Amino acid sequence: MRKVAVLGVGVTKFTGAQEKTGVELFAEAAGDAFLDARMKPKDIQALFIGNVLGDFSEGQGMPQCLAAENIGCFNIPANRYEGACASGSMAIRDAFLLIANGAYDVIMAGGLERAATMGTPLATRTFAMFSDARYEYPAGITFPAVFALLAHLYSDKYKIPVDRLREQMARVSIQACKHGSVNPKAQFFGKYGDLTIDKVLKAFVVASPLGLHDCCPFSDGASSVILVSEDIAKRMTDKPIWITGAGQASSGTLSNQKAYLPRIYAREVASKQAYAMAGIKPDDVDLIELHDCFSIASIIASESLGFFDYGKAGEAWEKGQADIGGKIAICPSGGLKAKGHPIGATGGGQVYEVVKQLRGEAIPANQVPNAKIGMTDTLGGEGGTLVNLILEKGY
């Protein structure tokens, strides 16, 4: 396999409902990625876009072809990826694999979404489509309800009383908002920096035990990354960021994952692939942008990824071990919780943040000192899709 570098990255600010179309948002992110990579549209050989709900939010199917033409990448192959909230990371992983295996030299990957534009009732309905439409939706499953079920299961399995777990989860949200509130690209930029445990616990309940501040927002936004082969990377930059590991796995209906819950088994399969490919261990990772769609999701993810013992991640957040300066910096951008979660674009947004960290170009307050190895973790559905990427500073 050839080495693959991320040469350029771009994201829009992640926001609530807005007026730009998904294709317009993607074009803005792509424009920034072109500038960052010092490349032009004619250099791109294929375009892979994560987009989940364009059909519902804008009445727009097949946005990837419109986007390719929109940004001047005429007639190149353009693929849409749909793996719920992991869609963008699926696109990036496939781009990585196709370059690594010599099919292409330069691919733009990323995503676009206008989830916030739908409003909460329709967004809740369409996000529930990532559960089983036949065997789960009739019971009224929603996305917060999936993680609420896991939170109560976690409480029961590890014998952490719900009130205690809710305080630990509040710490997760407070840390995310601390970082997101100073990130100009974040939906919560300038907001919730003063979040307290009391405010988190007193917010209205979405699906018990998860309250409003345990949940990420619905978001609009886009992301774009340009991946290139080793020879092009060496020609274009003396400061490459390599993708050194990638993994992906799937699972079926939540109930059929019973042997592992509240652990998400697909994550353990995918991360093992990524760690093995990169030849590293969890302890080697300086920072991760992981899939913190809900506060409990961060706790569950960080344990399966090997950063903390099972049942102990909440304590790690309380002790600052999941923050900058701790054992590992988790979501120093603010994560899905505070940066936002425009689902098709989320994976590209995570890669953007990791690349900025490894280059030392993150927001100073959120910069992890001397970051050399970063990772992403993106979950779709109830663990139906799980993608992990490992990136390393090449200089």
Added chain:
Amino acid sequence: MNYPLTFKQYSDALKEDRLMGLKCKVCGSITVPPKMACRNCASFEIEPMAMKGTGKIRTYTSVFVPSEGRETECPYIIAMVELDEGPWIMGNLKGVTPASAGLDVIGKSVKMGHEVFPGDKYSAGEGARPVFTIV
């Protein structure tokens, strides 16, 4: 190849308070919800079998923010139940007040009835789901 137990068959049985699953002729594992392949050994040699419809609650949540079209059902409780035969299934829990439900429901024995989701413009028709009550 014939699909061993379709959702339509599963849902129609639920409407008569019968919970159907599949038993593997190779390894003996029981698969619910139904699929093409045994959830344990991936064999296609599986045949329909009626479950007892009893089990224990493994986790639950009280839902206060519903999907579009299901506002009048809120609040409601979703429970995941471990059937006496082993598999877990998702359904609703009735007879407990959503606002005051606590972790003490976990481990409680339940029996099964059903309700029918009438469907919406996205759902390709109706679908029955298990509704549990604590015994």
